[in-house]
Amino acid sequence: MWQYEKKLQYPVNIKNPNPALAKVIVSQLGGPDGELGAALRYLNQRYSAPCREVQAVLSDIGTEELSHMEMIGTILYQLTRNLSMKEIKESGFDVYFVDHTTGVYPIAASGVPFTAATFQSTGDAIADLNEDLAAEQKARVTYDNILRLADDPDVRDPIKFLRAREIVHFQRFGEAQRMVQEMLDSKNFYAFNPSFDK
Amino acid sequence: MPLLNDKQKLMRKIQQASFALVEANLYLDSHPTCPYGLKYYAQHKKEHEQLMDEYAEKYGPIRAEQSSTEEKWGWVTTPFPWERGES
Numbered sequence: 001m002w003q004y005e006k007k008l009q010y011p012v013n014i015k016n017p018n019p020a021l022a023k024v025i026v027s028q029l030g031g032p033d034g035e036l037g038a039a040l041r042y043l044n045q046r047y048s049a050p051c052r053e054v055q056a057v058l059s060d061i062g063t064e065e066l067s068h069m070e071m072i073g074t075i076l077y078q079l080t081r082n083l084s085m086k087e088i089k090e091s092g093f094d095v096y097f098v099d100h101t102t103g104v105y106p107i108a109a110s111g112v113p114f115t116a117a118t119f120q121s122t123g124d125a126i127a128d129l130n131e132d133l134a135a136e137q138k139a140r141v142t143y144d145n146i147l148r149l150a151d152d153p154d155v156r157d158p159i160k161f162l163r164a165r166e167i168v169h170f171q172r173f174g175e176a177q178r179m180v181q182e183m184l185d186s187k188n189f190y191a192f193n194p195s196f197d198k
Numbered sequence: 199m200p201l202l203n204d205k206q207k208l209m210r211k212i213q214q215a216s217f218a219l220v221e222a223n224l225y226l227d228s229h230p231t232c233p234y235g236l237k238y239y240a241q242h243k244k245e246h247e248q249l250m251d252e253y254a255e256k257y258g259p260i261r262a263e264q265s266s267t268e269e270k271w272g273w274v275t276t277p278f279p280w281e282r283g284e285s
Contacts, residue, residue, distance in 0.1 A: 006260050006278060008285040009220070010213060015282075056227040064220060074280040081282075168224070175228035 009067040010161045014078040014154040019093035022079040029072045030106025030114035033138040039065035041119040045128045057176045073104045129177040140166035205257050215246040
């Protein structure tokens with residue numbers, strides 16, 4: 001189970017609203033490599049992990065992703081406060097506004113709503129952990145791109161924190177992958193089906 | 199860095215202590231017998247607990263279970279962290 005804490009993992013305090021920036025950052029909420037997909041990927045994959053260490057890594061990183069989802073939601077909320085209709089129209093935020101006003105809703109920057117089709121839970125630890133390593137790198141690239149698009153230091157600071165977490169998670173998933181590979185026997189030397197064909 | 203009030207300063211300390219625990223937790227998941235990691239976790243756990251108690255006493259609950267149950271449910275008397283200035 002989970003217990004909510006009334007605090008952010010890392011502070012988010014944005015002075016200046018910027019709907020154009022919210023329009024791209026929303027991808028890290030509901031986009032193909034966003035925090036919601038990350039949380040759901042790891043929290044569903046963990047049941048078929050073959051040892052407690054890897055079950056722990058998936059549970060705890062999945063849990064941290066939920067707190068990152070909250071940070072992104074907070075960034076979006078603060079970037080879209082007190083907007084005038086003129087700002088909404090001129091920033092291009094109108095295409096989001098028409099369906100969601102300034103409510104926080106998980107979509108990709110392209111407008112595609114969040115979908116579980118962007119991740120897998122294969123029941124195979126080797127396949128899943130390789131996806132997880134790629135997922136952390138893809139999310140890191142998205143944060144790199146957001147940093148290319150964002151000038152406001154109030155936005156860049158929490159985005160840099162989130163980017164750094166992708167790198168740490170990649171490291172931990174690498175260790176989890178090594179652990180699973182070391183559990184394989186000689187028949188599975190090339191890492192085929194360690195979870196199912198026992 | 200904007201000037202922080204006492205409540206915000208205490209929240210930053212909690213975020214730092216809590217981050218040390220999150221980071222050590224992930225590390226210990228894949229290095230469960232590392233003596234340095236275990237010691238690091240134990241040290242920061244104590245600090246985190248003290249700061250959480252201090253914050254709840256001065257400014258209100260971070261966990262629902264820390265809420266006051268006298269007259270009014272304390273959980274709904276303090277802002278949520280997505281408001282500017284609350285994190």
